[in-house]
Amino acid sequence: MSICRDSEALNVMVKEALHFTKYGKVADYIPALSDANPETLSLAIYEGGSTCASAGDTQEMFTLQSISKVITLALALMDIGEEGVFAKVGKEPTGDPFNSIIKLETHSPSKPLNPMINAGALAVTNMIQGSTVDEKLGRLLSFIHELTGNTSIQYNEKIAQSEYDTAYLNRSLAYFLKQHDVVDGNIELLLELYTKQCAIEVSCDDLAKMAYVIANEGRHVSSERPIIPLHIARIIKTFMVTCGMYNASGEFAIKVGVPSKSGVSGGIMAAVPYGPGIGIYGPALDQKGNSIAGMKLLETLSQRYNLSIF
Numbered sequence: 001m002s003i004c005r006d007s008e009a010l011n012v013m014v015k016e017a018l019h020f021t022k023y024g025k026v027a028d029y030i031p032a033l034s035d036a037n038p039e040t041l042s043l044a045i046y047e048g049g050s051t052c053a054s055a056g057d058t059q060e061m062f063t064l065q066s067i068s069k070v071i072t073l074a075l076a077l078m079d080i081g082e083e084g085v086f087a088k089v090g091k092e093p094t095g096d097p098f099n100s101i102i103k104l105e106t107h108s109p110s111k112p113l114n115p116m117i118n119a120g121a122l123a124v125t126n127m128i129q130g131s132t133v134d135e136k137l138g139r140l141l142s143f144i145h146e147l148t149g150n151t152s153i154q155y156n157e158k159i160a161q162s163e164y165d166t167a168y169l170n171r172s173l174a175y176f177l178k179q180h181d182v183v184d185g186n187i188e189l190l191l192e193l194y195t196k197q198c199a200i201e202v203s204c205d206d207l208a209k210m211a212y213v214i215a216n217e218g219r220h221v222s223s224e225r226p227i228i229p230l231h232i233a234r235i236i237k238t239f240m241v242t243c244g245m246y247n248a249s250g251e252f253a254i255k256v257g258v259p260s261k262s263g264v265s266g267g268i269m270a271a272v273p274y275g276p277g278i279g280i281y282g283p284a285l286d287q288k289g290n291s292i293a294g295m296k297l298l299e300t301l302s303q304r305y306n307l308s309i310f
């Protein structure tokens with residue numbers, strides 16, 4: 001049965017996964033994120049045409065956080081090409097937490113191992129073309145508007161400011177990278193852009209639509225023209241598999257097997273190649289910073305609909 005024609009079963013799966021929220025905790029190292037309700041879980045699935053939504057409030061807004069790293073990587077690759085991007089950031093998973101600094105010092109040269117950890121994402125954000133923070137952010141937002149078809153998407157000022165005011169670790173990473181010529185320019189402006197990028201607010205519906213484009217060769221169902229070139233869609237899907245769930249990516253590949261990216265707000269964007277785009281929001285996180293009920297839900301979905309790519 002097509003996943004979208006099975007809405008009763010989807011509702012049951014969401015209800016069952018909801019029980020797992022009690023084992024997780026909302027992120028609070030960004031103070032404004034601690035306001036989220038840990039007991040929610042919502043799911044949207046997009047197969048082209050209209051969204052087939054399941055339980056939960058699929059219109060509830062949350063911030064992209066690390067999910068934005070996938071989008072900025074696509075934009076940077078489109079802006080400056082593979083050679084330029086991978087001169088400054090590697091292609092290998094780390095096995096360390098997303099905000100770890102350790103490998104920057106122990107590896108030589110001091111290049112972040114991949115674009116999905118914070119150090120790598122800061123380097124990628126630094127590559128977005130434009131002469132001011134506003135111009136760069138404007139280009140990123142237009143790209144997201146195109147991917148989702150939703151031109152009302154903006155960033156949440158309160159959450160951006162809250163992260164900017166407390167981003168001591170990300171500041172350390174960025175200054176370290178500047179010392180080693182991985183990033184250039186004004187680091188405070190880079191932090192401003194990065195925290196605004198992470199605070200871009202979407203719904204599950206929007207996530208499912210972005211995932212659909214990534215899953216389907218960079219095209220919308222109706223679009224002749226790719227929004228993301230095919231080879232770039234392939235690169236970002238590969239990073240989603242190898243590094244998308246931080247240092248839980250290996251186990252997730254075994255249990256779920258769908259290219260996915262999570263964020264500490266509790267969002268997960270999952271792209272089933274040549275299949276549906278899936279958006280999940282469940283802010284209670286496990287110890288590695290992934291939505292605890294969201295991961296459980298994806299595991300059930302993958303088993304029931306045979307979604308694993310492996």
Ligand SMILES: NC(=O)CC[C@H](N)C(=O)O
Binds near residue numbers: 064163
């Ligand atoms: N894992 C995440 O979602 C991290 C994003 C967050 N804005 C940070 O840099 O810490």
